[in-house]
Amino acid sequence: MGLKELKERVLESNLDLKRNNLVISTWGNVSGYDEETGLVVIKASGVKYSEMGIEHMIVVDLDGNVIEGEYAPSTDTPTHLVIYKAFKDKGIKGVVHTHSQYATMWAQSGNGLPCLGTTHSDYFYGEIPVTRLMTSQEINCNYEENTGKVILETMEGLDCRRMSAVLVRSHGPFVWGDRQKKQLQIVWCWNI
Numbered sequence: 628m629g630l631k632e633l634k635e636r637v638l639e640s641n642l643d644l645k646r647n648n649l650v651i652s653t654w655g656n657v658s659g660y661d662e663e664t665g666l667v668v669i670k671a672s673g674v675k676y677s678e679m680g681i682e683h684m685i686v687v688d689l690d691g692n693v694i695e696g697e698y699a700p701s702t703d704t705p706t707h708l709v710i711y712k713a714f715k716d717k718g719i720k721g722v723v724h725t726h727s728q729y730a731t732m733w734a735q736s737g738n739g740l741p742c743l744g745t746t747h748s749d750y751f752y753g754e755i756p757v758t759r760l761m762t763s764q765e766i767n768c769n770y771e772e773n774t775g776k777v778i779l780e781t782m783e784g785l786d787c788r789r790m791s792a793v794l795v796r797s798h799g800p801f802v803w804g805d806r807q808k809k810q811l812q813i814v815w816c817w818n819i
């Protein structure tokens with residue numbers, strides 16, 4: 628799959644967030660990683676879903692430099708990049724972040740999400756972990772990159788292919804996988 632096709636798939640996946648009521652306003656984002664070029668496609672910052680087009684799919688390298696696109700990438704891009712850098716060699720090619728209502732409420736409770744049903748167990752091995760509270764310094768300086776780091780800290784000792792999500796405490800879910808569509812299925816599970 629080339630970058631052009633990846634942009635189309637990432638666009639459709641972002642639009643699916645809105646179609647499935649997983650986001651409000653311009654929040655939430657889906658990105659995709661291209662193994663051949665080592666580049667990431669993510670939606671532009673602050674674009675309304677109703678107006679989103681292929682031109683709003685921004686190509687960045689793993690250091691966050693914009694390679695293609697006229698707009699600034701999503702403000703959450705540093706979080707996505709931390710996840711790709713850590714997990715790409717294990718086949719992770721897509722990251723989804725939403726503020727889906729129930730997952731966000733649960734994240735605000737500060738608890739991991741225990742496996743209480745069959746749908747959860749179809750996608751995850753055990754309890755979905757929640758991150759620790761971030762410090763004031765982590766929040767006030769490079770919050771998005773620090774969010775990625777605290778996700779990795781939470782994943783220490785866990786296999787990112789068997790546990791493909793973390794709840795960021797007081798924020799919401801970040802989910803990853805080998806392709807975008809699968810993550811969307813996962814995120815939908817959290818909103819029914």
Ligand SMILES: [Zn+2]
Nearest residue numbers: 655725726799
């Ligand atoms: Zn968010």
